[in-house]
Each structure stands twice: as structure tokens, then as C-alpha cells.
Amino acid sequence: xxxxxxxxxxxxxxxxxxxxxxxxxxxxxxxxxxxxxxxxxxxxxxxxxxxxxxxxxxxxxxxxxxxxxxxxxxxxxxxxxxxxxxxxxxxxxxxxxxxxxxxxxxxxxxxxxxxxxxxxxxxxxxxxxxxxxxxxxxxxxxxxxxxxxxxxxxxxxxxxxxxxxxxxxxxxxxxxxxxxxxxxxxxxxxxxxxxxxxxxxxxxxxxxxxxxxxxxxxxxxxxxxxxxxxxxxxxxxxxxxxxxxxxxxxxxxxxxxxxxxxxxxxxxxxxxxxxxxxxxxxxxxxxxxxxxxxxxxxxxxxxxxxxxxxxxxxxxxxxxxxxxxxxxxxxxxxxxxxxxxxxxxxxxxxxxxxxxxxxxxxxxxxxxxxxxxx
Numbered sequence: 001x002x003x004x005x006x007x008x009x010x011x012x013x014x015x016x017x018x019x020x021x022x023x024x025x026x027x028x029x030x031x032x033x034x035x036x037x038x039x040x041x042x043x044x045x046x047x048x049x050x051x052x053x054x055x056x057x058x059x060x061x062x063x064x065x066x067x068x069x070x071x072x073x074x075x076x077x078x079x080x081x082x083x084x085x086x087x088x089x090x091x092x093x094x095x096x097x098x099x100x101x102x103x104x105x106x107x108x109x110x111x112x113x114x115x116x117x118x119x120x121x122x123x124x125x126x127x128x129x130x131x132x133x134x135x136x137x138x139x140x141x142x143x144x145x146x147x148x149x150x151x152x153x154x155x156x157x158x159x160x161x162x163x164x165x166x167x168x169x170x171x172x173x174x175x176x177x178x179x180x181x182x183x184x185x186x187x188x189x190x191x192x193x194x195x196x197x198x199x200x201x202x203x204x205x206x207x208x209x210x211x212x213x214x215x216x217x218x219x220x221x222x223x224x225x226x227x228x229x230x231x232x233x234x235x236x237x238x239x240x241x242x243x244x245x246x247x248x249x250x251x252x253x254x255x256x257x258x259x260x261x262x263x264x265x266x267x268x269x270x271x272x273x274x275x276x277x278x279x280x281x282x283x284x285x286x287x288x289x290x291x292x293x294x295x296x297x298x299x300x301x302x303x304x305x306x307x308x309x310x311x312x313x314x315x316x317x318x319x320x321x322x323x324x325x326x327x328x329x330x331x332x333x334x335x336x337x338x339x340x341x342x343x344x345x346x347x348x349x350x351x352x353x354x355x356x357x358x359x360x361x362x363x364x365x366x367x368x369x370x371x372x373x374x
Contacts, residue, residue, distance in 0.1 A: 039151035057281035062274035065228035072232030095208030117144035119159035188331030255310035
């Protein structure tokens with residue numbers, strides 16, 4: 001059974017531009033094995049304008065996430081770059097002016113803030129005063145986890161104006177930008193080459209007003225879109241299991257049944273989240289994003305375990321596409337913060353229960369959300 005057939009059977013509703021998927025599947029049967037190959041694929045997607053996705057929270061969020069999951073099912077490294085690029089376009093549309101930048105730009109979004117790598121930002125004019133969207137700024141310092149640094153032309157990077165978080169757009173051909181070879185030794189997602197970049201007196205442009213990047217509704221909406229990529233990678237692994245299943249192998253069929261259940265449950269969470277985002281475009285989706293990402297994280301772990309137990313060592317050793325997906329997906333999914341995110345969900349639940357208990361009549365049990373009907 002082909003990947004396209006499985007997408008119809010298990011996946012989220014098909015997007016309008018799904019006609020391109022069979023061609024890409026035929027052209028790229030295996031995920032890219034090296035940074036150069038991955039960069040060529042990324043350039044092809046952008047040049048073909050396949051990056052012009054529906055913006056989130058505009059009524060067709062699920063179509064956007066379906067597109068992301070389709071790319072992830074082809075190549076998780078490519079999905080990492082593609083999701084970042086399309087997220088950058090959405091950020092610019094939400095808080096800035098996309099027309100300031102070349103339409104052919106290939107974007108990264110580099111917002112990790114580890115303690116060992118920090119960018120500072122200052123006004124290019126040198127004069128004190130309030131910065132606003134579009135102002136010229138200067139970047140100094142190190143940015144870590146720069147996925148696709150070899151493949152992008154521009155990046156949105158987080159930096160600090162004293163103690164204020166900001167976002168800036170930078171063209172990577174600018175003087176003072178040095179792409180290093182440090183910081184990426186992973187086997188999984190190796191082709192993304194998520195290295196460290198040094199910035200020294202680099203001219204850039206402020207995107208949005210200071211703190212706008214973190215305050216905007218799209219911050220957490222985009223975080224759910226990443227989970228759609230994880231879902232797509234898991235669907236590709238499920239495809240291998242389904243392709244090799246036969247009626248004579250009941251143990252493999254049992255594992256396949258568990259994978260089917262897990263994929264459907266994950267798809268349901270993404271569908272519900274997309275509907276909520278479209279219905280509440282300006283509301284804070286933080287807890288929803290944490291919950292959906294945790295659910296897809298758990299789904300991925302289930303599918304990796306059952307596929308591996310069902311198939312044994314052979315596809316790990318002889319199927320390049322399966323082996324690459326099984327190496328890439330755990331690395332990609334670790335963008336979640338695991339128990340830290342779960343703690344946030346649990347803390348919010350406890351707080352809501354306490355608040356409802358304080359306001360409910362004495363003979364009415366507090367309603368905290370565990371209901372079939374809201």
C-alpha cells in the first residue's frame with residue numbers, strides 16, 4: 001500500500017494541494033542523508049512556492065498542519081527547515097511587514113536561549129530611545145541550535161535589548177556572521193546541521209515591537225504546528241509496518257492495531273486544536289499547545305516501540321528510509337520539555353480546581369474540565 005493510501009486512511013483531512021505529494025514521494029523516496037541534499041530539497045520547495053501555506057488562526061489551520069505533516073512524512077529534516085521557514089512567514093505577517101524582505105528568502109527561526117549562547121541587540125543609531133518594528137539594530141554574540149544554517153538566506157533570531165527580549169531579522173550574508181561547525185554531533189536529524197553561529201556587529205532589523213514575538217497569539221499556535229510534523233513522521237513509520245503486514249502474522253497485526261489507535265488519537269487532538277485556534281484566534285493557546293505536544297510525544301513513543309517490536313532488526317539495517325525516520329523522529333520530538341510541560345499542565349489543572357471549588361455552591365462538586373461535554 002502506498003504512502004498516499006495510508007495518508008487517506010489514517011491522516012488528517014487532505015489539503016487542497018495534495019496533488020504534489022505523489023510527485024515528491026517519487027522524487028524523494030528516502031529522507032536526505034546529508035546537509036547538501038537537504039538544502040537542495042528545501043530550495044525546491046521554496047522555489048516551487050509550496051511554502052505559501054494558509055496562515056494560522058484564519059479558518060484553515062488544519063490545512064496548514066496537513067501540509068506540514070505531509071512534508072514530515074517525506075523527510076523529517078526537511079520538515080524541520082520547512083516548518084521554521086513557514087513559521088517565519090507567519091510571524092512576519094502577524095507582527096511586522098513581510099514586504100521588507102525578498103520574496104525568495106529562505107528563513108530560519110532561531111529562538112533557543114541556552115545559558116551558554118546569548119545574542120545582545122542594540123540600536124544601530126547608537127541613540128537611546130524606544131525601538132519599534134522596522135528599526136535598524138546591531139547583533140552581537142552567539143546563537144545556538146541554528147537548524148539549516150547552511151540552507152537559509154535569512155533568519156529571525158531572538159536577542160536581548162538589556163533585559164528586554166526582542167526578535168530581529170538578519171540576512172546571513174551580512175559581514176560579521178560566522179557559521180561555525182560547533183554544536184551538532186547528533187546522528188538523528190544530522191542533515192539539519194543545527195550548528196552555532198557567531199554574530200559580531202551584524203546589522204539587522206527589529207521584527208515587531210520589543211516583546212511582541214512572545215506576546216503574540218501565534219507563538220503557541222505555531223508550537224502546535226510542530227506537533228503536526230511529529231505526527232507526519234510517525235505516520236511514515238506506520239506505513240512501513242502496514243506495508244509488511246500479512247494475515248498470517250497475528251503479532252504484527254496486534255502491533256499494527258495499536259499503531260492505528262495511536263495515530264487516530266493523535267490526529268483527533270490536532271483536529272480539535274485546529275478548530276479551537278480558528279475559533280479563538282486571539283486567545284492564548286499555551287496550555288492547549290503543551291497538552292497537544294505532550295499527547296503527540298506520547299503517541300510517537302508508542303508507535304516507535306510497537307513498530308520496532310513488530311519489525312525486528314531488519315528494517316533498521318536494510319531500509320534506509322525507515323532507519324532514518326527512526327533516528328530522526330526522537331531527536332525532533334525532544335523539542336518538548338517533557339516533565340516540565342506536564343508540570344505546567346498539572347499546575348494549571350490544580351489551580352482551576354481550587355478556583356472553581358472556591359466559587360461553587362457547597363453542594364456542587366467543582367468542575368475542572370474532565371467531562372465529555374464542556
